[in-house]
Amino acid sequence: MNVFRRHREHHRTERSGWLRASVLGANDGIVSTASLLVGVAAAGADKHSVLVAGVAGLVAGAMSMAAGEYVSVHSQADTEKADLSRERAELEADPVAERRELTAIYVARGVEPELAARVARQLMARDALGAHARDELGITDALGARPVQAGLASAASFALGAALPLTVTVVMPAHGLIPAIASSSLAFLALLGAVAARVGGADALAGAGRVSVWGALAMAITAGAGALFGAAV
Template sequence: MATADDALQPGAHPDEPHREGLAQRLNWLRAGVLGANDGIVSVAAIVVGVAAATPELPPILTAGVAGLVGGAVSMALGEYVSVSSQRDSEHALIAKERRELAEMPDEELEELAGLYEAKGLSPETARQVAVELTAHDALGAHLSAELNIDQHDVVSPWHAALASALAFVLGAILPMLAILLPPAGWRLPTTFVAVLIALAITGTIAARIGGSSRLRATVRVVVGGALALAATFGIGALLGATGVV
């Protein structure tokens, strides 16, 4: 049963993103998909490189766990710092706009009318729209028209950080299992196949979220992952053959 929160805005289509909280959800999904993709590729590259150098499980397990933990922390910190900077900038812009509305409301009204006139409305209609929006929610109207910001939909750095870290761990588990569970002779082939299939899935999901070409996004991710695995495999095999490890 639909609730008031699920109701579409008047005139909105059910397949278009008009609901509140869109930035939060897209930010969470973006961080999650990128985190999973990085977890798959980075940890797979580590364990494949070590496995190419030595068939012993302890070094492979140690390197994989270290990559998993370090990568998850790094992803979380990176997302937190990045999104925090974005959030701070948005809060500063909101505070500035609120101060301008309090100190010079007439000038702000004229500015809002000018913005709508620049979008193609007649001067009379633009002013009427500005007056009505100002009466309804002056701050929201200016933030939307001037800065494309929704004060109720500012992204959360904690959501992005947690989603990214959790997704990284979930993605990293796949290559860990693929390299540790099969017999020695099947470890590398199994890992290569499992990782490339997983990357194809994450590439498709990312394309669906962004509304881009699924084929192009999937090929891009799979080829990039294959190159990373090939590079670390080659380095590991070289080091193992020369007796460095």
């Protein structure tokens, strides 16, 4: 019987790319759309105008999030590709020096020099570029940049987040719009923060508190700006 049974362990770091994009998108969707709705309502606009502004904010925000996240993560992917290309060239030019470099990395991590040299030799014999990408550059399949995935996750999560305060706007009467949007959005934000923290292995209460405080501040400032603009007009 083989005592070294292969198994697949799932770690939270494997979710970091899409989780970060999804949480950021949903959080922005709720905060920006709720703040926009509250600000427009505070300026004295009727319910139809508030809804039009909210829908426009949802579409514009989702597209902006998708484009921004795609460009950002694509830049990271370009950097990773450039580093891998340079490492590939160095391996072809001087594999012995690269093996010494990998050995030194393992020694610095606490492996005995003789064992480190043996490990470096065996790993490079199997996949030299993969070994250097992982242990020298810190590039792995789980944490590698995925621009399209990040962009789509951001757009979808932003739209989902923005739909929540918009739905409240549709179902609530005009005279109670501002408190309904603000209270429900803060509840949504707290839930999102708690869930995201739990998925990432952090404290749920702290996660809920962070996003709720910043969400409340954003809505308060936007409401004040809307009220001032409405009074001036």
